[in-house]
Amino acid sequence: xxxxxxxxxxxxxxxxxxxxxxxxxxxxxxxxxxxxxxxxxxxxxxxxxxxxxxxxxxxxxxxxxxxxxxxxxxxxxxxxxxxxxxxxxxxxxxxxxxxxxxxxxxxxxxxxxxxxxxxxxxxxxxxxxxxxxxxxxxxxxxxxxxxxxxxxxxxxxxxxxxxxxxxxxxxxxxxxxxxxxxxxxxxxxxxxxxxxxxxxxxxxxxxxxxxxxxxxxxxxxxxxxxxxxxxxxxxxxxxxxxxxxxxxxxxxxxxxxxxxxxxxxxxxxxxxxxxxxxxxxxxxxxxxxxxxxxxxxxxxxxxxxxxxxxxxxxxxxxxxxxxxxxxxxxxxxxxxxxxxxxxxxxxxxxxxxxxxxxxxxxxxxxxxxxxxxxxxxxxxxxxxxxxxxxxxxxxxxxxxxxxx
Numbered sequence: 216x217x218x219x220x221x222x223x224x225x226x227x228x229x230x231x232x233x234x235x236x237x238x239x240x241x242x243x244x245x246x247x248x249x250x251x252x253x254x255x256x257x258x259x260x261x262x263x264x265x266x267x268x269x270x271x272x273x274x275x276x277x278x279x280x281x282x283x284x285x286x287x288x289x290x291x292x293x294x295x296x297x298x299x300x301x302x303x304x305x306x307x308x309x310x311x312x313x314x315x316x317x318x319x320x321x322x323x324x325x326x327x328x329x330x331x332x333x334x335x336x337x338x339x340x341x342x343x344x345x346x347x348x349x350x351x352x353x354x355x356x357x358x359x360x361x362x363x364x365x366x367x368x369x370x371x372x373x374x375x376x377x378x379x380x381x382x383x384x385x386x387x388x389x390x391x392x393x394x395x396x397x398x399x400x401x402x403x404x405x406x407x408x409x410x411x412x413x414x415x416x417x418x419x420x421x422x423x424x425x426x427x428x429x430x431x432x433x434x435x436x437x438x439x440x441x442x443x444x445x446x447x448x449x450x451x452x453x454x455x456x457x458x459x460x461x462x463x464x465x466x467x468x469x470x471x472x473x474x475x476x477x478x479x480x481x482x483x484x485x486x487x488x489x490x491x492x493x494x495x496x497x498x499x500x501x502x503x504x505x506x507x508x509x510x511x512x513x514x515x516x517x518x519x520x521x522x523x524x525x526x527x528x529x530x531x532x533x534x535x536x537x538x539x540x541x542x543x544x545x546x547x548x549x550x551x552x553x554x555x556x557x558x559x560x561x562x563x564x565x566x567x568x569x570x571x572x573x574x575x576x577x578x579x580x581x582x583x584x585x586x587x588x589x590x591x592x593x594x595x596x597x598x599x600x601x602x603x604x605x606x607x608x609x610x611x612x613x614x615x616x617x618x619x
Contacts, residue, residue, distance in 0.1 A: 216387060218244055218277035219253035221267060223292050224366060227282075228258050236281040236364075236371050243375055247384060248391025248440060249277065259289040261298065268299035268361065276359045277383065282366030284349045286328040293334060293352075296361050300354055302336040310335070310350045313343045342378050346370050353382060360386070391440055394447035396455055398435040399468040401609040405433050411461050415454060422454050430598055431605030432474075435462075467612055474608040475507020481615035482511035482556075487581075489611065490552035491515040492527065492544040495562025495575075499604040513554045527551050537561035537576030538589035545578035545585055556581050558611055560603055565591070573599055577607050579614040586614045 220241065222234045234256060241251045252275065257267050264283070271278040283292030297304050311333035318325045335341060335352040342351035347370035354361040362379055364371045383389055400408060405428040409416065412435065415424040422439035437454055441447035459466060467477045482489060490513040491501045501515030518524055521531040521540070529547040531540045541561040549557025557580040565572040570593060577588045588610055592599045 216249065216276040217252045217274075218249050218279065219255070219271050219275040220251060221264075221271060221278065221280040222254070222256045223259065223264060223280055223282035224256075225258035225260075225289070227256050236366065236368055239368070239372055240279055240281065240375060243372075243380060244277075244279075245393045245395075245438075247380055247389050248393055249383065249387075249389060259283060259291055261291045261295055264291060264295035265298040268295060272299070272356060272359055272361065276387070277362065278360070279362045279364065279379070281364045281371050284332065284351070284363060284365055286326065286331050286348070290331070292363055293331075293336070296354055296363055297336040300336060300356055300361065302338060302354070304334040305337045307333050307335055307341055307350075310341050310343070313350065314348055317345075317348055340382075342374055344370060344374060346373050351378070353379075390442060392442070392444045392447045393438060393440045394444060394451060395470075396437045396451050397470050398437070398455070398458060398462070398466050399472060399474075400433045400435060400462060400465050401431060401467055401474065401605060402465045403433070403462075404428075408433055408435065408462070412458060415458065422450050424454065424458070429605075431602035431609075435466075464613065464616070467609060473507065474605060474612065475503055477612045478504070478608055478615065479508040479511060481612060482508050485555075485615060485618060487511065487555040487615070488513040488552075489556040489558060490548045490554050492518065492524070492548035492557070492559040494518040494521065494524065494540070494544065494560060496560040496600050496603050496607075499600045500558065500560055500607045503604050503608060513552045516548060516551075531561075536589070537563045537574050538578070538587045539576070541576035541578035542580070542585045542587045545580040549580045556611070556615070558607060560607055562599075562603075575599065575603050575606075577603070577610050579607075579610050581614050581618060586610060 220237045222237050226232045227234050237254050244251055255267055257264050280292055283290050314329055332349055336354050339352040339354045344350045349365040351364050351374050364374055405426050408426055422437050425436045427434040437451050439447040439450035441450055467474055488511055493500055498517045505512045524531050527547045529543050534540050541559040544559035545557040559578045561576040563574050565574050573592045575590045579586045
């Protein structure tokens with residue numbers, strides 16, 4: 216069986232609000248083994264919404280809507296569900312009492328417009344909302360159902376977890392579980408990872424393996440489906456071990472771990488501090504380190520040009536190439552702050568490249584040894600800076616990890 220999600224609201228189509236609800240719903244449905252095949256966004260228009268609902272019910276057993284059940288005139292989801300399922304709206308005294316009690320308990324003034332929220336399609340299962348004013352409801356349609364949830368993310372997820380998921384498990388006998396493991400990778404592009412892991416990414420496998428590219432980083436997702444959570448996790452373990460063997464220290468973390476947390480772990484292990492000098496990257500490395508490694512961050516100097524580096528005692532005017540200059544800066548910033556670790560970035564334009572190319576030098580200095588890297592980036596400057604920060608943190612992670 217399959218599910219689909221309808222996100223409702225003209226503000227979503229206008230780009231005023233980013234739809235996070237669909238992602239949250241998808242994750243929760245995946246965890247109970249229910250596949251989401253379609254996700255649609257539709258504005259606050261009664262006829263268009265009803266048409267989308269009819270289409271969704273033709274192809275999916277479970278249709279979940281989010282948004283459009285507030286008290287204002289443009290909240291038309293309840294009317295659209297009634298229209299799409301050929302039902303009339305009826306007033307629920309029970310839901311009205313719940314809405315009034317919510318207002319009283321919080322000292323809010325009840326508005327007559329909130330009375331609209333107590334109307335639900337005839338035959339619908341009411342779902343009280345203890346954390347908001349918009350009750351939800353479930354409309355059974357033969358072997359299918361429409362589940363209508365609020366658009367406020369906190370309210371939506373509360374009702375989804377406490378009421379909707381138990382309903383779906385019981386009604387459809389859902390016993391499967393899907394578990395995910397995400398391996399975080401820096402140092403190899405998505406295409407290179409795809410070549411290394413191609414056999415794991417073949418269709419029809421369980422677990423499935425896929426990739427998601429970010430600026431400077433790639434996530435490798437392992438998804439396993441089993442009769443329960445433990446069985447799904449057991450399927451993941453050998454695949455994860457094999458992928459780790461192939462990718463080695465390109466993997467810096469799993470799931471919610473970040474490069475900052477990986478660097479922080481090494482900083483704490485060694486009891487060191489890190490200082491940074493940036494020429495061209497406008498402090499993006501320092502920002503991430505300052506937020507991610509706490510007291511392990513000693514400080515940073517952001518330089519506007521090579522001449523400014525002289526105040527650190529680094530004369531870069533005679534040096535050739537950003538990689539060499541970054542190495543000098545890393546050692547000088549380390550000594551200047553009197554700490555054990557220095558890191559540096561240097562941006563330079565390649566005057567002979569067409570289209571334009573920026574050459575980026577990175578360096579990390581530790582115990583008199585300097586690790587250096589050089590990259591050639593095209594594209595817009597903000598993206599280059601994000602990639603530079605990611606690669607600089609990864610160079611720090613690797614440099615620190617090699618010290619006993």
